[in-house]
Amino acid sequence: xxxxxxxxxxxxxxxxxxxxxxxxxxxxxxxxxxxxxxxxxxxxxxxxxxxxxxxxxxxxxxxxxxxxxxxxxxxxxxxxxxxxxxxxxxxxxxxxxxxxxxxxxxxxxxxxxxxxxxxxxxxxxxxxxxxxxxxxxxxxxxxxxxxxxxxxxxxxxxxxxxxxxxxxxxxxxxxxxxxxxxxxxxxxxxxxxxxxxxxxxxxxxxxxxxxxxxxxxxxxxxxxxxxxxxxxxxxxxxxxxxxxxxxxxxxxxxxxxxxxxxxxxxxxxxxxxxxxxxxxxxxxxxxxxxxxxxxxxxxxxxxxxxxxxxxxxxxxxxxxxxxxxxxxxxxxxxxxxxxxxxxxxxxxxxxxxxxxx
Amino acid sequence: xxxxxxxxxxxxxxxxxxxxxxxxxxxxxxxxxxxxxxxxxxxxxxxxxxxxxxxxxxxxxxxxxxxxxxxxxxxxxxxxxxxxxxxxxxxxxxxxxxxxxxxxxxxxxxxxxxxxxxxxxxxxxxxxxxxxxxxxxxxxxxxxxxxxxxxxxxxxxxxxxxxxxxxxxxxxxxxxxxxxxxxxxxxxxxxxxxxxxxxxxxxxxxxxxxxxxxxxxxxxxxxxxxxxxxxxxxxxxxxxxxxxxxxxxxxxxxxxxxxxxxxxxxxxxxxxxxxxxxxxxxxxxxxxxxxxxxxxxxxxxxxxxxxxxxxxxxxxxxxxxxxxxxxxxxxxxxxxxxxxxxxxxxxxxxxxxxxxxxxxxxxxxxxxxxxxxxxxxxxxxxxxxxxxxxxxxxxxxxxxxxxxxxxxxxxxxxxxxxxxxxxxxxxxxxxxxxxxxxxxxxxxxxxxxxxxxxxxxxxxxxxxxxxxxxxxxxxxxxxxxxxxxxxxxxxxxxxxxxxxxxxxxxxxxxxxxxxxxxxxxxxxxxxxxxxxxxxxxxxxxxxxxxxxxxxxxxxxxxxxxxxxxxxxxxxxxxxxx
Numbered sequence: 001x002x003x004x005x006x007x008x009x010x011x012x013x014x015x016x017x018x019x020x021x022x023x024x025x026x027x028x029x030x031x032x033x034x035x036x037x038x039x040x041x042x043x044x045x046x047x048x049x050x051x052x053x054x055x056x057x058x059x060x061x062x063x064x065x066x067x068x069x070x071x072x073x074x075x076x077x078x079x080x081x082x083x084x085x086x087x088x089x090x091x092x093x094x095x096x097x098x099x100x101x102x103x104x105x106x107x108x109x110x111x112x113x114x115x116x117x118x119x120x121x122x123x124x125x126x127x128x129x130x131x132x133x134x135x136x137x138x139x140x141x142x143x144x145x146x147x148x149x150x151x152x153x154x155x156x157x158x159x160x161x162x163x164x165x166x167x168x169x170x171x172x173x174x175x176x177x178x179x180x181x182x183x184x185x186x187x188x189x190x191x192x193x194x195x196x197x198x199x200x201x202x203x204x205x206x207x208x209x210x211x212x213x214x215x216x217x218x219x220x221x222x223x224x225x226x227x228x229x230x231x232x233x234x235x236x237x238x239x240x241x242x243x244x245x246x247x248x249x250x251x252x253x254x255x256x257x258x259x260x261x262x263x264x265x266x267x268x269x270x271x272x273x274x275x276x277x278x279x280x281x282x283x284x285x286x287x288x289x290x291x292x293x294x295x296x297x298x299x300x301x302x303x304x305x306x307x308x309x310x311x312x313x314x315x316x317x318x319x320x321x322x323x324x325x326x327x328x329x330x331x332x333x334x335x336x337x338x339x340x341x342x343x344x345x346x347x348x349x350x351x352x353x354x355x356x357x
Numbered sequence: 358x359x360x361x362x363x364x365x366x367x368x369x370x371x372x373x374x375x376x377x378x379x380x381x382x383x384x385x386x387x388x389x390x391x392x393x394x395x396x397x398x399x400x401x402x403x404x405x406x407x408x409x410x411x412x413x414x415x416x417x418x419x420x421x422x423x424x425x426x427x428x429x430x431x432x433x434x435x436x437x438x439x440x441x442x443x444x445x446x447x448x449x450x451x452x453x454x455x456x457x458x459x460x461x462x463x464x465x466x467x468x469x470x471x472x473x474x475x476x477x478x479x480x481x482x483x484x485x486x487x488x489x490x491x492x493x494x495x496x497x498x499x500x501x502x503x504x505x506x507x508x509x510x511x512x513x514x515x516x517x518x519x520x521x522x523x524x525x526x527x528x529x530x531x532x533x534x535x536x537x538x539x540x541x542x543x544x545x546x547x548x549x550x551x552x553x554x555x556x557x558x559x560x561x562x563x564x565x566x567x568x569x570x571x572x573x574x575x576x577x578x579x580x581x582x583x584x585x586x587x588x589x590x591x592x593x594x595x596x597x598x599x600x601x602x603x604x605x606x607x608x609x610x611x612x613x614x615x616x617x618x619x620x621x622x623x624x625x626x627x628x629x630x631x632x633x634x635x636x637x638x639x640x641x642x643x644x645x646x647x648x649x650x651x652x653x654x655x656x657x658x659x660x661x662x663x664x665x666x667x668x669x670x671x672x673x674x675x676x677x678x679x680x681x682x683x684x685x686x687x688x689x690x691x692x693x694x695x696x697x698x699x700x701x702x703x704x705x706x707x708x709x710x711x712x713x714x715x716x717x718x719x720x721x722x723x724x725x726x727x728x729x730x731x732x733x734x735x736x737x738x739x740x741x742x743x744x745x746x747x748x749x750x751x752x753x754x755x756x757x758x759x760x761x762x763x764x765x766x767x768x769x770x771x772x773x774x775x776x777x778x779x780x781x782x783x784x785x786x787x788x789x790x791x792x793x794x795x796x797x798x799x800x801x802x803x804x805x806x807x808x809x810x811x812x813x814x815x816x817x818x819x820x821x822x823x824x825x826x827x828x829x830x831x832x833x834x835x836x837x838x839x840x841x842x843x844x845x846x847x848x849x850x851x852x853x854x855x856x857x858x859x860x861x862x863x864x865x866x867x868x869x870x871x872x873x874x875x876x877x878x879x880x881x882x883x884x885x886x887x888x889x890x891x892x893x894x895x896x897x898x899x900x901x902x903x904x905x906x907x908x909x910x911x912x913x914x915x916x917x918x919x920x921x922x923x924x925x926x927x928x929x930x931x932x933x934x
Contacts, residue, residue: 078839079839079840079847082842085840087833093838095855105841152837152841
């Protein structure tokens with residue numbers, strides 16, 4: 001098995017750490033997504049894997065090859081790693097035609113003209129751009145350019161494909177199609193893929209596993225289901241799936257599972273926590289907007305709130321409800337009348353974390 | 358896993374490189390540049406501290422040269438003259454340049470486009486030609502001076518003075534100030550800044566004064582520094598205009614001591630070169646201090662945004678008349694004077710033109726073996742130097758901007774170091790180097806030695822064209838090449854260089870024109886058989902062959918004009934644009 005392993009990887013710029021001691025293993029054939037807001041270090045991590053940026057500490061190995069190791073001062077340049085990279089800007093060479101863009105890697109590998117032609121045709125066929133071989137990048141639409149960039153990255157059949165926000169320059173509709181299409185190609189070729197995005201929908205839809213990153217660190221690593229359903233950190237809960245975040249007070253707990261917290265106005269909420277231990281004092285309660293009900297539910301906490309303004313979003317309404325000086329966002333089929341009212345929270349939907357360090 | 362329809366391509370290993378190819382290339386570029394920049398500088402330093410010419414046997418270390426330099430009253434006077442001359446040159450150049458940039462770039466003055474073109478002429482021609490034009494028309498026995506003297510009964514002015522020199526040098530350097538201000542500020546300033554000032558109630562002139570002018574400060578500082586350097590090192594203007602009045606500047610002093618004197622005092626020449634370099638170096642240092650937060654790559658390139666035009670109102674035509682007359686008198690008439698002089702045996706308002714019309718000057722010009730050799734040599738040297746200079750510039754720029762070569766900063770500093778070395782001294786340094794450094798010895802006696810001097814002297818100029826062009830190319834493009842298997846050398850060769858083609862062509866043409874008109878660098882490198890046009894023209898002046906010189910100058914004007922027009926028509930390359 002050819003595994004990619006990052007050990008203690010750190011990239012420092014002056015005193016700032018763009019990535020801070022990351023440990024990660026990518027399995028063969030896996031589609032792994034690095035997800036996080038801008039500045040979280042996801043692109044720096046990708047550049048470090050590609051060899052485009054030299055980390056300051058740690059090591060990167062691929063199978064039995066050491067790509068980077070700060071201790072032995074090993075650093076393989078990108079051309080010696082041979083990974084396919086799709087850039088956010090696509091980075092198509094404007095002076096070369098589509099087929100020359102795609103064929104560059106084969107030329108550099110001294111592959112004969114006939115074989116080269118065949119492989120370029122196959123790659124372009126795969127991205128459905130066969131008839132565009134003679135065009136120049138400037139003559140293509142954004143979506144077509146993105147596909148050329150992909151063809152260029154996979155034509156030499158790299159053992160690892162690195163994608164840096166490849167869909168972020170496409171419009172919303174095209175992005176949806178490209179997502180499905182990209183995933184299909186990846187599955188078809190069985191390519192190990194690392195994908196960088198800040199779009200949670202993309203991450204959830206495409207990934208085998210997601211790495212949630214913040215401030216240069218890995219916050220949580222898991223399958224999309226795990227990340228969504230069982231966030232281990234208030235940041236994963238709020239960044240993915242649009243959860244409310246409320247400062248609360250809670251007591252000591254000594255195991256993960258049920259617990260009780262108190263809002264600032266004294267109302268108590270039955271909740272659960274994924275953390276093995278919580279200490280008394282300030283804690284964080286997260287609740288997803290669509291898990292808040294305006295009708296009584298069995299085994300749920302009833303809370304008195306003040307309903308505020310609503311906005312119409314087509315297939316649902318979003319409404320604000322004030323409780324204990326915090327504005328909760330609710331996703332509702334039908335808005336509630338403005339003024340005092342009640343909401344219900346099932347305890348398994350109310351997730352409590354310890355205070356953030 | 359892969360389904361049956363999946364493409365059949367198989368994994369391909371990345372190409373293998375001997376790992377250090379990129380490093381080797383980068384070191385090679387570094388060493389070439391370092392050798393080229395240091396080889397001429399070090400011998401000059403050595404010459405300062407020894408008691409006889411470098412090439413003489415048995416020299417000993419001494420401080421006598423420095424002592425002589427510091428204690429010489431004559432050199433003190435020369436330094437002051439040089440300073441005063443340079444200062445007034447800069448003031449004239451900046452006033453005309455800034456005024457032109459505002460009038461031509463920002464107002465609705467009629468004929469501004471044509472005036473902008475005419476203003477550029479002095480930049481394409483050498484100081485030598487420009488000084489000649491002024492002498493022919495406005496010199497003590499010049500055509501126009503004679504005409505006025507005849508009417509008024511006395512010479513109205515004396516061109517052979519510091520003031521005269523400053524006017525000629527100021528006008529010929531005005532285009533540089535104009536270009537910097539036009540592209541650095543007037544054109545590239547976001548016109549919404551000015552519109553914003555208008556909306557809060559400022560009138561057009563207030564906008565100019567409070568918004569546009571302050572934004573021009575970096576351009577003014579930079580062009581002033583460059584013009585000061587050029588004024589300090591210019592030779593032909595003081596040589597033509599000041600020598601007859603027995604005024605010396607540092608450059609004419611160097612020329613006199615190093616070339617014309619029967620027994621050159623090399624120690625003193627080297628020491629005063631050092632003085633000149635210090636003067637120039639401190640100017641550029643001050644400029645850097647003043648512009649610490651300014652843009653890094655000051656260029657004569659700009660965005661083609663369309664700024665709002667200020668209406669001059671009733672002043673439109675008077676301004677156009679004033680500015681047009683200024684250009685006509687200071688630029689068009691002197692150049693026309695040269696051409697007229699080339700086709701006459703004698704130019705005077707007292708003698709009707711048709712009596713003196715002749716082709717004799719050209720017959721003499723083309724009748725001389727050494728003149729013809731100067732022409733072919735110059736073209737040959739200019740072609741080789743422009744090509745080598747462009748290649749070196751792009752190599753240096755790519756290492757500095759697109760590699761993680763450890764000494765990139767040092768390389769850049771080295772490459773820009775000729776800025777502080779006046780052309781005359783570069784020639785002198787190459788001459789010394791060829792005398793004492795064995796590997797450069799084989800360059801003696803062939804054009805190679807002049808090529809070396811030219812390539813070194815113009816490296817900053819070429820970098821000024823190439824570096825901004827590299828900045829325009831996204832880093833992702835060469836990074837992408839690396840990811841598909843190109844090492845640094847291949848990424849540069851396959852991606853960067855093809856994308857830089859227009860800039861390389863621009864650099865080549867700029868250098869070619871520059872070398873064609875150059876006279877100063879080759880002065881110390883001339884030898885029988887190694888004539889170049891500029892230096893030949895200088896000796897024609899010294900010998901008093903003004904007719905032949907005017908013919909030569911006319912030929913050079915035609916060559917430069919044809920070249921620039923061809924470049925514009927064939928390659929769509931506009932130099933300085």
